[in-house]
Amino acid sequence: MIFDAHMHIGGVFGIFTANICAEHMLSIMDDFNISYGFVTAASSSLNHNLKLINEVSKFSNRLFGFYWVNPKRSSILDEVSKALDYGFVGVKFRPETDGYNLFNISLLDPILSYACKMGMLVYIHCSGYGASHPNALRLICSTYPELKVIIGHMAQGSVDAIRVAEDFDNVFLETSTYRGFKVIEYAVNRIGSDRVLFGSDYPYSNIQMEISKIMNLRVSWDDKIKIMGLNSLSLLSSKPLLKELFNLPY
Ligand SMILES: [Zn+2]
Numbered sequence: 001m002i003f004d005a006h007m008h009i010g011g012v013f014g015i016f017t018a019n020i021c022a023e024h025m026l027s028i029m030d031d032f033n034i035s036y037g038f039v040t041a042a043s044s045s046l047n048h049n050l051k052l053i054n055e056v057s058k059f060s061n062r063l064f065g066f067y068w069v070n071p072k073r074s075s076i077l078d079e080v081s082k083a084l085d086y087g088f089v090g091v092k093f094r095p096e097t098d099g100y101n102l103f104n105i106s107l108l109d110p111i112l113s114y115a116c117k118m119g120m121l122v123y124i125h126c127s128g129y130g131a132s133h134p135n136a137l138r139l140i141c142s143t144y145p146e147l148k149v150i151i152g153h154m155a156q157g158s159v160d161a162i163r164v165a166e167d168f169d170n171v172f173l174e175t176s177t178y179r180g181f182k183v184i185e186y187a188v189n190r191i192g193s194d195r196v197l198f199g200s201d202y203p204y205s206n207i208q209m210e211i212s213k214i215m216n217l218r219v220s221w222d223d224k225i226k227i228m229g230l231n232s233l234s235l236l237s238s239k240p241l242l243k244e245l246f247n248l249p250y
Pocket residue numbers: 006007008201204
């Protein structure tokens with residue numbers, strides 16, 4: 001079972017242009033035997049997030065939405081609350097593109113407190129330096145110890161991110177777009193395989209390459225099974241929606 005912890009739906013522009021709808025996403029997932037995905041929008045704009053809500057709602061048994069928040073928008077809590085009504089399971093932050101700093105905890109507090117209260121997951125795009133330096137995660141994780149925080153792209157292999165994950169067991173490392181397989185192996189050796197998540201960052205990265213990267217790690221088969229899917233699935237296991245979908249007894 002493969003669970004992709006990071007994919008995008010919607011319009012993607014720049015060096016290439018794509019407009020990903022849910023049907024396209026499902027057909028790509030089927031091509032690679034990906035059962036489930038955490039999906040976010042193409043930007044933090046309201047329009048992109050509304051499109052995401054619309055698309056994810058079509059296949060809510062396989063796609064799980066992460067609302068891409070811009071904490072500077074005054075309506076943001078209302079927006080997240082609406083997304084939660086539609087079954088969204090998390091919020092995503094990307095400080096660089098939205099012009100704020102992850103260390104600005106007072107700006108993030110309303111959303112993080114709300115995520116804590118409602119049991120939402122938090123995905124943070126982490127470049128490994130500057131506005132999304134992984135050390136900011138220390139402040140976030142110690143302030144909100146019950147929050148489950150996913151460090152996107154493993155902060156591009158930053159040793160600081162691995163240290164944060166060593167010190168806080170509510171931190172997860174997502175592997176998309178980071179190519180340093182030795183550092184991924186190092187992370188598994190340091191924190192174990194339970195908190196490393198396979199992600200593809202589709203359509204920004206190549207799914208086959210991202211899968212091969214994990215499958216070629218020098219870690220055990222059991223570790224690979226957890227990284228490729230079980231760990232992301234377990235992040236959802238307390239969610240009422242998932243209990244309903246899989247008939248879980250707890
Ligand atoms: Zn992404």
